[in-house]
Amino acid sequence: MKPAVIEGAYLRDLLAQPAAVTATLTALNHGPDLARFRAAFTSGQLQRVVLTGMGSSYTALHPLQLQWVRAGRTVVRVETSELVHHQPGWLTPETLVVAVSQSGASAEIIRLLELNRGRAPVIGVTNTPDSVLARAADACVPLAAGLEATVACKTYVASLVALSWLEFALTAPDRWEDAAAELRDAANAMGDYLVQWREHVGSLAALLGRERATFFLGRGVSLAAADTAGLIMKEAARCPAESSSCAAFRHGPLELLGPATQVVVFAGEALTLELNRRLWRECCAAGAHAWWCGVDSAQPAFRLPAHAAPALPLLEILPVQMMTVALAALGGREAGQFARASKVTTVE
Amino acid sequence: MKPAVIEGAYLRDLLAQPAAVTATLTALNHGPDLARFRAAFTSGQLQRVVLTGMGSSYTALHPLQLQWVRAGRTVVRVETSELVHHQPGWLTPETLVVAVSQSGASAEIIRLLELNRGRAPVIGVTNTPDSVLARAADACVPLAAGLEATVACKTYVASLVALSWLEFALTAPDRWEDAAAELRDAANAMGDYLVQWREHVGSLAALLGRERATFFLGRGVSLAAADTAGLIMKEAARCPAESSSCAAFRHGPLELLGPATQVVVFAGEALTLELNRRLWRECCAAGAHAWWCGVDSAQPAFRLPAHAAPALPLLEILPVQMMTVALAALGGREAGQFARASKVTTVE
Numbered sequence: 001m002k003p004a005v006i007e008g009a010y011l012r013d014l015l016a017q018p019a020a021v022t023a024t025l026t027a028l029n030h031g032p033d034l035a036r037f038r039a040a041f042t043s044g045q046l047q048r049v050v051l052t053g054m055g056s057s058y059t060a061l062h063p064l065q066l067q068w069v070r071a072g073r074t075v076v077r078v079e080t081s082e083l084v085h086h087q088p089g090w091l092t093p094e095t096l097v098v099a100v101s102q103s104g105a106s107a108e109i110i111r112l113l114e115l116n117r118g119r120a121p122v123i124g125v126t127n128t129p130d131s132v133l134a135r136a137a138d139a140c141v142p143l144a145a146g147l148e149a150t151v152a153c154k155t156y157v158a159s160l161v162a163l164s165w166l167e168f169a170l171t172a173p174d175r176w177e178d179a180a181a182e183l184r185d186a187a188n189a190m191g192d193y194l195v196q197w198r199e200h201v202g203s204l205a206a207l208l209g210r211e212r213a214t215f216f217l218g219r220g221v222s223l224a225a226a227d228t229a230g231l232i233m234k235e236a237a238r239c240p241a242e243s244s245s246c247a248a249f250r251h252g253p254l255e256l257l258g259p260a261t262q263v264v265v266f267a268g269e270a271l272t273l274e275l276n277r278r279l280w281r282e283c284c285a286a287g288a289h290a291w292w293c294g295v296d297s298a299q300p301a302f303r304l305p306a307h308a309a310p311a312l313p314l315l316e317i318l319p320v321q322m323m324t325v326a327l328a329a330l331g332g333r334e335a336g337q338f339a340r341a342s343k344v345t346t347v348e
Numbered sequence: 349m350k351p352a353v354i355e356g357a358y359l360r361d362l363l364a365q366p367a368a369v370t371a372t373l374t375a376l377n378h379g380p381d382l383a384r385f386r387a388a389f390t391s392g393q394l395q396r397v398v399l400t401g402m403g404s405s406y407t408a409l410h411p412l413q414l415q416w417v418r419a420g421r422t423v424v425r426v427e428t429s430e431l432v433h434h435q436p437g438w439l440t441p442e443t444l445v446v447a448v449s450q451s452g453a454s455a456e457i458i459r460l461l462e463l464n465r466g467r468a469p470v471i472g473v474t475n476t477p478d479s480v481l482a483r484a485a486d487a488c489v490p491l492a493a494g495l496e497a498t499v500a501c502k503t504y505v506a507s508l509v510a511l512s513w514l515e516f517a518l519t520a521p522d523r524w525e526d527a528a529a530e531l532r533d534a535a536n537a538m539g540d541y542l543v544q545w546r547e548h549v550g551s552l553a554a555l556l557g558r559e560r561a562t563f564f565l566g567r568g569v570s571l572a573a574a575d576t577a578g579l580i581m582k583e584a585a586r587c588p589a590e591s592s593s594c595a596a597f598r599h600g601p602l603e604l605l606g607p608a609t610q611v612v613v614f615a616g617e618a619l620t621l622e623l624n625r626r627l628w629r630e631c632c633a634a635g636a637h638a639w640w641c642g643v644d645s646a647q648p649a650f651r652l653p654a655h656a657a658p659a660l661p662l663l664e665i666l667p668v669q670m671m672t673v674a675l676a677a678l679g680g681r682e683a684g685q686f687a688r689a690s691k692v693t694t695v696e
Contacts, residue, residue: 238604
């Protein structure tokens with residue numbers, strides 16, 4: 001029997017993601033002028049970058065970190081809660097802080113702004129133009145993703161886009177136009193995938209088991225989707241689910257593989273695709289329910305539309321979102337409806 | 349009915365941890381002379397540090413990172429697999445790489461040494477004195493933890509001790525003697541806890557449920573124990589279990605709380621202890637099976653002996669190890685016996 005999907009606000013937000021990406025791209029045309037940060041970057045006055053956020057605002061920072069580290073920059077990602085209480089040593093005038101918060105008002109962000117008080121320059125990335133973060137940051141990058149009911153989805157993809165813009169704005173402004181065109185195409189590709197949402201959710205409901213232990217595995221840029229998956233499966237579907245790098249999974253957790261586990265392996269970037277495929281095959285051979293998520297997946301729900309490189313994280317999260325809807329339906333629930341969590345986390 | 353504990357090699361290794369810590373402290377007296385690294389640190393020639401490893405060799409690096417970041421240094425932790433494939437930009441002559449590998453021969457470590465070839469100076473920390481890592485590193489810190497049958501336990505605590513030594517050897521050699529005395533006391537405190545292992549395992553078998561979703565939550569230094577817990581619960585007890593910071597748990601996963609979840613909250617450092625206690629109380633109020641792990645825990649199995657600050661990560665992992673033994677017994681299995689994993693991970 002096909003489980004009934006309760007079509008609520010979270011599902012409407014999921015389907016509005018392509019429009020959110022387009023709106024973000026438009027808003028970024030009026031984004032802040034970052035010339036002085038660019039100059040400080042080039043001159044070496046800014047020696048290191050700290051990327052910080054909580055929840056999916058934190059996971060969305062992964063691709064930017066990789067891009068800048070690949071370019072030889074010193075860039076770390078630190079959860080805001082750890083930064084303020086256990087690693088305040090990062091906050092110096094030579095450090096650029098990029099703080100992402102959809103609400104711009106979570107408990108950790110307020111603590112960070114109080115603690116920092118001009119120690120380190122801060123670029124805020126937020127969906128709330130009049131928030132504490134937007135007002136206190138030295139520059140504010142708008143998400144303009146529109147209202148979001150519960151679990152981050154529109155604001156997550158909007159954050160990925162805004163952080164991609166930030167990369168170019170600070171280190172290669174002349175190459176942004178080309179990247180923006182690829183991201184506009186990605187919005188269309190997202191739409192192509194989401195138009196089939198009923199088929200995807202239906203097929204996943206037949207494939208997935210709520211009682212199985214669930215793992216999301218990837219490398220490099222795909223760790224953004226894997227980590228966000230671990231988060232939204234708990235938050236939107238109330239299903240425990242873990243993420244790790246494919247390599248870390250071999251160092252112990254592999255021991256769990258068997259019919260009681262389900263695994264999604266993200267194909268990811270070409271660089272490590274064959275290593276990932278080998279792990280996926282081993283998961284299948286061990287009797288686990290294992291799915292390959294990439295442009296060449298045999299399962300339509302896990303098959304990504306063809307895309308340019310910067311679009312990968314925008315597309316990889318879509319099959320996971322479909323999983324949350326399918327698993328919530330299997331549990332007789334509306335996906336993404338909060339019982340305990342809240343849209344803005346106000347307690348540290 | 350009390351489940352039968354199968355007393356195998358992993359359990360013997362657990363009980364031998366205090367002796368391993370003492371052996372490591374003795375070996376460190378003959379550790380390498382790091383004077384030239386110390387000079388390069390002081391002169392600013394070494395501008396940043398990359399801490400790398402896989403599995404529990406990676407989680408053991410957490411306290412060292414915090415100590416150095418608190419002291420204002422630029423220090424990152426990167427899984428070796430991600431470092432070699434997706435973040436090789438870190439490998440420069442201005443970067444000190446600290447690579448931890450118990451075997452000194454895992455696939456990722458071999459790849460790192462091939463890729464680096466003198467780009468960045470490397471300090472190796474390993475339990476295998478004639479390993480690839482020991483031979484190729486610019487300096488080798490010995491663990492001397494003795495043979496270990498399967499899941500890392502002796503080598504994990506030995507790594508914590510060796511990395512604590514490294515902190516002092518590079519930045520405050522005159523203060524090592526005091527720290528070493530505290531760590532010798534910690535070995536005794538570990539022994540005091542472990543002598544009660546039958547009582548701890550028995551009480552945990554009565555408290556815990558294999559079918560519940562399990563979370564380990566902490567902040568700061570306690571993230572070493574939380575992350576190692578997530579790993580060894582899967583590896584040694586074949587039970588899914590996740591770790592996260594207490595703050596990150598509030599940003600979504602909180603939604604899962606209820607009678608089907610069990611949560612261990614590490615009290616941790618004084619700095620954030622009351623924030624952690626508040627979360628633990630909320631978990632209890634939400635109907636979850638929630639345990640407080642600290643010197644003032646009501647449950648003897650989760651009650652840590654009194655200790656000096658550097659001993660905290662050595663003690664916090666002990667209750668989790670007892671959990672793995674209890675849960676394996678509940679599942680009718682010998683804890684820490686491998687079916688799929690292997691002691692040395694040879695595939696990337």
